[in-house]
Amino acid sequence: MRKSYTRLLLHSLTYMGLFLSFMSSCTKKTKSEKGKTLVFCPTGGPSAFNPQIVSDELSSTASSDVIFNRLVEFKEATTEIIPSLAERWEISPDNLSYTFYLRKDVSFHKTEKFTPTRNFNADDVLFSFYRQMDSNHPYHKVSGGNYIYFNDMGLKDIIESVTKKDDYTVAIKLKRSNAPFLANLAMHFMSIHSQEYADTLAKINSMETLDTHPVGTGPFTFQSYVKDSVIRYKANDSYFEGKPTVESLVFAITADNSVRYQKLKTGECHIITEPPITDLEAIRTNPALELKEQESLSIGYMAFNTEKAPLNNLDFRKAVYHALNRNAYLSAVYLNNAVLAQNPYPPSIWGYNDAIVDYPYDVELAKSFLKKSGVSLPVDLTLWSMPVSRPYNPNGKKMAEMMQSDLSKIGINIKIETFDWPTYLSKSKKGEHQLLQIGWMGDNGDPDNFMQVLLSCEAIASGSNMSRFCHEPLNSLLVQAQTEPDVAKRISLYRKAQEVFHEQIPFVPLAHGKKYRGIRKEIGNYIPSLFGERLLHKVTLP
Amino acid sequence: MIFLLQKTLQVVVAFFVISFFAFILVRLAPGDPVLVLVGERGADPQTYKEMQQRLGLDKPPVVQYALFVKNLFSGDWGISIVSKESVLKEFFQRLPATLELAFMAFLFGSLIGVPLGIFAAIKRNTFWDYSCMSLSLLGYSMPIFWWGPLLILFFSITLGITPVSGRLDVFMDIPFVTGFLLIDTLLYGEFSDFSYFFSALSHLLLTSMAMGTVALAFLSRMTRANMIEVLGEDYVKTAKAKGLPFWRVVIFHGIRNASIPLMTSAGLLIGQQITGALLTETIFSWPGIGKWLVKSVEARDYPVVQGGIILIAGMIIFVNFIVDLLYYWADPRLRK
Numbered sequence: 001m002r003k004s005y006t007r008l009l010l011h012s013l014t015y016m017g018l019f020l021s022f023m024s025s026c027t028k029k030t031k032s033e034k035g036k037t038l039v040f041c042p043t044g045g046p047s048a049f050n051p052q053i054v055s056d057e058l059s060s061t062a063s064s065d066v067i068f069n070r071l072v073e074f075k076e077a078t079t080e081i082i083p084s085l086a087e088r089w090e091i092s093p094d095n096l097s098y099t100f101y102l103r104k105d106v107s108f109h110k111t112e113k114f115t116p117t118r119n120f121n122a123d124d125v126l127f128s129f130y131r132q133m134d135s136n137h138p139y140h141k142v143s144g145g146n147y148i149y150f151n152d153m154g155l156k157d158i159i160e161s162v163t164k165k166d167d168y169t170v171a172i173k174l175k176r177s178n179a180p181f182l183a184n185l186a187m188h189f190m191s192i193h194s195q196e197y198a199d200t201l202a203k204i205n206s207m208e209t210l211d212t213h214p215v216g217t218g219p220f221t222f223q224s225y226v227k228d229s230v231i232r233y234k235a236n237d238s239y240f241e242g243k244p245t246v247e248s249l250v251f252a253i254t255a256d257n258s259v260r261y262q263k264l265k266t267g268e269c270h271i272i273t274e275p276p277i278t279d280l281e282a283i284r285t286n287p288a289l290e291l292k293e294q295e296s297l298s299i300g301y302m303a304f305n306t307e308k309a310p311l312n313n314l315d316f317r318k319a320v321y322h323a324l325n326r327n328a329y330l331s332a333v334y335l336n337n338a339v340l341a342q343n344p345y346p347p348s349i350w351g352y353n354d355a356i357v358d359y360p361y362d363v364e365l366a367k368s369f370l371k372k373s374g375v376s377l378p379v380d381l382t383l384w385s386m387p388v389s390r391p392y393n394p395n396g397k398k399m400a401e402m403m404q405s406d407l408s409k410i411g412i413n414i415k416i417e418t419f420d421w422p423t424y425l426s427k428s429k430k431g432e433h434q435l436l437q438i439g440w441m442g443d444n445g446d447p448d449n450f451m452q453v454l455l456s457c458e459a460i461a462s463g464s465n466m467s468r469f470c471h472e473p474l475n476s477l478l479v480q481a482q483t484e485p486d487v488a489k490r491i492s493l494y495r496k497a498q499e500v501f502h503e504q505i506p507f508v509p510l511a512h513g514k515k516y517r518g519i520r521k522e523i524g525n526y527i528p529s530l531f532g533e534r535l536l537h538k539v540t541l542p
Numbered sequence: 543m544i545f546l547l548q549k550t551l552q553v554v555v556a557f558f559v560i561s562f563f564a565f566i567l568v569r570l571a572p573g574d575p576v577l578v579l580v581g582e583r584g585a586d587p588q589t590y591k592e593m594q595q596r597l598g599l600d601k602p603p604v605v606q607y608a609l610f611v612k613n614l615f616s617g618d619w620g621i622s623i624v625s626k627e628s629v630l631k632e633f634f635q636r637l638p639a640t641l642e643l644a645f646m647a648f649l650f651g652s653l654i655g656v657p658l659g660i661f662a663a664i665k666r667n668t669f670w671d672y673s674c675m676s677l678s679l680l681g682y683s684m685p686i687f688w689w690g691p692l693l694i695l696f697f698s699i700t701l702g703i704t705p706v707s708g709r710l711d712v713f714m715d716i717p718f719v720t721g722f723l724l725i726d727t728l729l730y731g732e733f734s735d736f737s738y739f740f741s742a743l744s745h746l747l748l749t750s751m752a753m754g755t756v757a758l759a760f761l762s763r764m765t766r767a768n769m770i771e772v773l774g775e776d777y778v779k780t781a782k783a784k785g786l787p788f789w790r791v792v793i794f795h796g797i798r799n800a801s802i803p804l805m806t807s808a809g810l811l812i813g814q815q816i817t818g819a820l821l822t823e824t825i826f827s828w829p830g831i832g833k834w835l836v837k838s839v840e841a842r843d844y845p846v847v848q849g850g851i852i853l854i855a856g857m858i859i860f861v862n863f864i865v866d867l868l869y870y871w872a873d874p875r876l877r878k
Contacts, residue, residue: 056582255824256827
């Protein structure tokens, strides 16, 4: 009796093994047959396929990076501006008029729903601008009508008009000189849509389709999307910069960090974003894989609400700065995947002032500044800790606990509080906090995008100046730098602004996080770009 | 007849209670759907007001609830505030994926769990019994978010025989016919090219194993307990005394009678399976209702969470009702 059980068990195991290996051999066959597909594995699905109406990176990667082009683009992995749909441009001496000369050989995608009858021209540019700018535009209210970035970058107040001079010439007039304007045009939300497609959809009364079934000029044509699961694209063989090297592109959405990493190991993904931070070393040492490391355009910081006492006291702020052992956070919180920050923006952006000497971690010095500040001890303060993980602060809770213990050494009692992320953001924009962990991810590689957003008086009302710090000398430098067209002059203005920042410390800079992607060794020519994945069409498969 | 009426009344009351809790719970959770919707960049106060109005969230909660129940009765289950698709449509698009997974998990659990339970009952209080039951206890207490990745490590990475996650090879693009991939792939391959079918099956394997472990453990323990009870009954002793072969006693007197209470427990298992689906689907990127609900809670997509909870609860109630009927059919004493 016992023997037969054992035999039965052995037999069934053998058969199961045979069956499984047969099945896996079947699946492998189809894989080699379709070896021209690049599989990219992001962490989640897009909320819409139109970069004008969304602000998250998942959406812009799935739409703007692969489907669309802009008048100008960022060159490869840099913040340098190069021609794209506009082959060249002219700027008037007063910096108020821009003239763009468009390419004539660009066609829009042909999809199941739409076949273009004409090439890309000035009408498409006007359509893409006016949908966001003009509240009477027929498409303005479609899909909610919240043009987050367009408003955030202040373009509504900067652009006077966009006019068509002829089919291939567009003139843009500005209300005031704005140095980062060209860089703004290279951002995701300035993607150019087809007006002909929009008109076709308006006729059949399905305008929202424009934001769910995109038509662009980019290297890949949108095919289908199974929500939170798979996005399929086909190579655009008539792409004006040359046919993509792969035949198709698939986004296999995989939310779980470790599962995404396992899929990279088995080859089910060619490229994964955000590999688990604990597995970075394993990716580095795995001969089949490669880790792509990139300094992200971001800063994590702790803001003082300078409208509230005692945080409006400069000596008190200095005491806190000296008391925080920021190097310890680098290893414990960032697991050494970041560099220590001392200025309000990362060194990879031009104008970075490397002459500034950081305030060291020094408890005695901190105590003396505290005495000098005249604030009577003990002080009770509330610190808000970030509820989500971001490259600029991967573990807010842990960091908050470390800050709490650091500050207790000089007699400051910290109470840690947190909320869900949207509430956290909306409360801190209203200035309800005292000490706040927060960060900023750059959008266009211009220093203005950090300094103006985080430190100008104007940004207090919009909420992005979370230190609520309005300092006339600093603010006038920022306004000057924003309107100054000459780059050399802007550099010296920003270097000076960083000095003022260093004297005033409206926030404590913590770290510039790094961004990672894991890729398979066999794929070639993959260049991660600073603002998403703009170069997937150049990747080669074995 | 009275039995049926009673049951129906129970279902109606249950629905009201569930709809009320679904409505309240999602609103008690911190987080504002409008803020989630506009993203990290936020919106100016005017846009915020407009969006709130468009979503109907500016009305007092009592009015919102009344509208919600009224719409439910007219068959309008609401529109997802994220995808703007109808909740019912989204639900039925994802349901097949979950049913397929739950069915396979149940199959896995019962094909192994039931024989294991019978075996343990026959070998009661021996080494075999103890090891089977310890294993099943282990399976029952294994957290799925740990067990899932462990299975992936063993089957996909070490042995390399199953894919890590997903429902089908990403290179395969199959049109949606029934939503059950095991059927759709056969149709697409026209019953001659089985590579699509095998791909779907190999993707199902690991996921259903992860999800079926709890079912396996549960069923083996229940089967063992019921079998032991039945095997101690007088009629089994009589059968043995009459000189029937042991296997006949086990099959015709033991299993048949032990299976009746087992059916009720299997019905209870459905709720457990759905809970399992929430986690399993998230880990294995399985596009079913579990993952859909988790995503919607994250996005504070009120209509989807409300509708989803009621639909799932309705499903569980329905299955239990069916189980009751089966029970009625299997137990001759009830039919009098």
